[in-house]
Amino acid sequence: MLEPVIELKNVWKIYEMDKVKVTALEDVSLKIYKGDFICIIGPSGSGKSTLMHIMGTLDRPTKGKMILNNKDISSYSESELAQVRGKEIGFVFQQFNLIPTLTASENVELPMIFQNIPGDERKKKAKDLLNQVGLSHRMEHLPNEMSGGERQRVAIARALANDPLVVFADEPTGNLDSKTGKEIMLLLSHLSEKHGKTLVIVTHDSDLAEGIDKKIRIKDGRIVEVTRDGKTEVTR
Amino acid sequence: MIADYLKFVWSGLQKRKLRSWLTILGILIGVTAVIALISLGNGMNAAIGELFSGIGNDKIFVSPGGMFMGPTGEMLTSAKIDDHDRELIENVRGVEQVIGLVTRQAKIKFGEQTKYASVVAAPTDSDTVKLLDSISFYKVGEGRQIKNGDRFKADIGFNLARDMFDKEVQLSDNIDIEGQMFQVVGIQEKSGSPIHDNMVRIPIDTGRELFGIPDEYSMFIVKVKEGSDPAVVAENIKETMRDDRNLDAGKEDFSVELTANVISGVGTILSVVQIALIGIASISIIVGGIGIMNTTYTSVTERTKEIGILKAVGAQNRDIVIIFLIEAGILGLVGGALGVALGTVLAKAVELAAANLGADILKAALSPGLIIGSLVFSFGVGALSGVLPALKAAKMNIVEAISRV
Numbered sequence A: 001m002l003e004p005v006i007e008l009k010n011v012w013k014i015y016e017m018d019k020v021k022v023t024a025l026e027d028v029s030l031k032i033y034k035g036d037f038i039c040i041i042g043p044s045g046s047g048k049s050t051l052m053h054i055m056g057t058l059d060r061p062t063k064g065k066m067i068l069n070n071k072d073i074s075s076y077s078e079s080e081l082a083q084v085r086g087k088e089i090g091f092v093f094q095q096f097n098l099i100p101t102l103t104a105s106e107n108v109e110l111p112m113i114f115q116n117i118p119g120d121e122r123k124k125k126a127k128d129l130l131n132q133v134g135l136s137h138r139m140e141h142l143p144n145e146m147s148g149g150e151r152q153r154v155a156i157a158r159a160l161a162n163d164p165l166v167v168f169a170d171e172p173t174g175n176l177d178s179k180t181g182k183e184i185m186l187l188l189s190h191l192s193e194k195h196g197k198t199l200v201i202v203t204h205d206s207d208l209a210e211g212i213d214k215k216i217r218i219k220d221g222r223i224v225e226v227t228r229d230g231k232t233e234v235t236r
Numbered sequence B: 001m002i003a004d005y006l007k008f009v010w011s012g013l014q015k016r017k018l019r020s021w022l023t024i025l026g027i028l029i030g031v032t033a034v035i036a037l038i039s040l041g042n043g044m045n046a047a048i049g050e051l052f053s054g055i056g057n058d059k060i061f062v063s064p065g066g067m068f069m070g071p072t073g074e075m076l077t078s079a080k081i082d083d084h085d086r087e088l089i090e091n092v093r094g095v096e097q098v099i100g101l102v103t104r105q106a107k108i109k110f111g112e113q114t115k116y117a118s119v120v121a122a123p124t125d126s127d128t129v130k131l132l133d134s135i136s137f138y139k140v141g142e143g144r145q146i147k148n149g150d151r152f153k154a155d156i157g158f159n160l161a162r163d164m165f166d167k168e169v170q171l172s173d174n175i176d177i178e179g180q181m182f183q184v185v186g187i188q189e190k191s192g193s194p195i196h197d198n199m200v201r202i203p204i205d206t207g208r209e210l211f212g213i214p215d216e217y218s219m220f221i222v223k224v225k226e227g228s229d230p231a232v233v234a235e236n237i238k239e240t241m242r243d244d245r246n247l248d249a250g251k252e253d254f255s256v257e258l259t260a261n262v263i264s265g266v267g268t269i270l271s272v273v274q275i276a277l278i279g280i281a282s283i284s285i286i287v288g289g290i291g292i293m294n295t296t297y298t299s300v301t302e303r304t305k306e307i308g309i310l311k312a313v314g315a316q317n318r319d320i321v322i323i324f325l326i327e328a329g330i331l332g333l334v335g336g337a338l339g340v341a342l343g344t345v346l347a348k349a350v351e352l353a354a355a356n357l358g359a360d361i362l363k364a365a366l367s368p369g370l371i372i373g374s375l376v377f378s379f380g381v382g383a384l385s386g387v388l389p390a391l392k393a394a395k396m397n398i399v400e401a402i403s404r405v
């Protein structure tokens, strides 16, 4: 039996604002295995990003357990979480989220800095990764000197910098035209497969989810359907 | 690690160039002032020490009033010292010689110009001349000193001869002191002391008539016998005069000072002035620190999203704190470095200007300690000002930060 890379056990996320309670996630339990390529789909406001933030250790559940690589990280301190996050998790965001004052290569180096990887090794790795995303000619460019597709490629290279267990991508094609979006999706899946990464993509676009082997559909903060290779495993 | 943070910080400061420059102004001005004041003050202290060491440690100065006002300064007191005191002091054990001087500010006219200068009326007997000669202030360069038998003769300070009047005063020229003509028989060597270089010396009897001072003295210069301890002799003089005047200890209406005390006394006055000025300059540095705090807060707010990104890629709170402390520290450090440079230039400029006015004892004394201290201090003020903004940055919620548009 395969060990899950990520396991959520009865996770709730409740936002409390001035007496109003918003339940963004309601009793979510799921397992993600090594090498999975998973798509989280659902309508806007259904809790996809919230789910990804919790799995990616950017946020803590209000209730429930989050297990990463067999470790219950619910009780980790801030700095322990930061270390785990930096080492084991890569992110690709809709807004690219590059540091505007740093070059492509410096942006890719950034996660490695916080893992205390020596400068020359970082530069080599950044060069190699930018090469793999087809940007060897953009190494010294600033984000605002690049197109959206190019920026997202830099972000993908950055997500892979520390050789993480899991890569999360929250609407990675949301700010791109459909052609560039398809290219980015291809690149993401190709690189994850090549490097043996677990890949979790969040989208509300069913078209993009076509052909992805595993889908988790959520609605109003609950998992309503899990499909694997076209077969529905869970429904509510 | 720190070098990598520096890159991040520097790229941000570069992007906000104008604001960064404006922010460092406060620190820059403060450090400029502090550097200039300290280096000039230290230089002045050193110069004064050197000047007074030319007097020799075997001298004691006795003057009326509770406070010593300087070798030719005016005494703000009704207490007097006269020939009776002179005889008293001459009989104190360990005293070799006592010279009484009368000094006044007087109107000096030369050609069409009238100026004010210190006039020292001094005895002209050979013993006095010999003693004054041994003091570095009274070395004659051209001509001769006033001597016995001179009446309306004067020897004058170097700067008074060269610079005070449009026309240089030459040997044998006549100058008008308080309406009386005097012939210049000597011009002193430059002593470096602005007071002595702008002074006129005339025979004491003539001076008494001129100023209408029949018996008082402005000060006594006491020479201590070889082998006697000047401090003990000074104490004995004090006691003798006190007994004579029926005064309690601590209530003296005259003062007895050793050369060393004069030096440290002047030094103390200078330090007090210096500390006051540095205090004012420090306010500018504090204001500069507040400016840095403000700018760093703004920077934290503006870089909220970037802080979120840094945390998302594995930065710990500690890293974020360090980054913003460095940012604030650099603002302080750059301000400090420019302040040191500007302060040095300013101090040198003051030194040159003072030299032009004849006060060439004023030398800016910049020590490596002062420079390094200023730089460390500026970085410290900056970093300290960055503490609160940096903590705010570190506490930021990642998801909220990263969701900023």
Ligand SMILES: Nc1ncnc2c1ncn2[C@@H]1O[C@H](COP(=O)(O)OP(=O)(O)OP(=O)(O)O)[C@@H](O)[C@H]1O
Pocket: A015, A016, A017, A022, A023, A024, A042, A043, A044, A045, A046, A047, A048, A049, A050, A051, A204
């Ligand atoms: N910080 C917050 N405070 C209060 N409510 C929040 C907060 N973040 C999210 N929510 C709410 O939680 C719910 C889930 O939000 P979430 O961003 O996870 O949705 P989503 O599926 O990613 O939507 P989209 O497709 O628009 O990105 C929404 O109702 C949202 O309004």
Ligand SMILES: [Mg+2]
Pocket: A048, A049, A050, A170
């Ligand atoms: Mg979302």
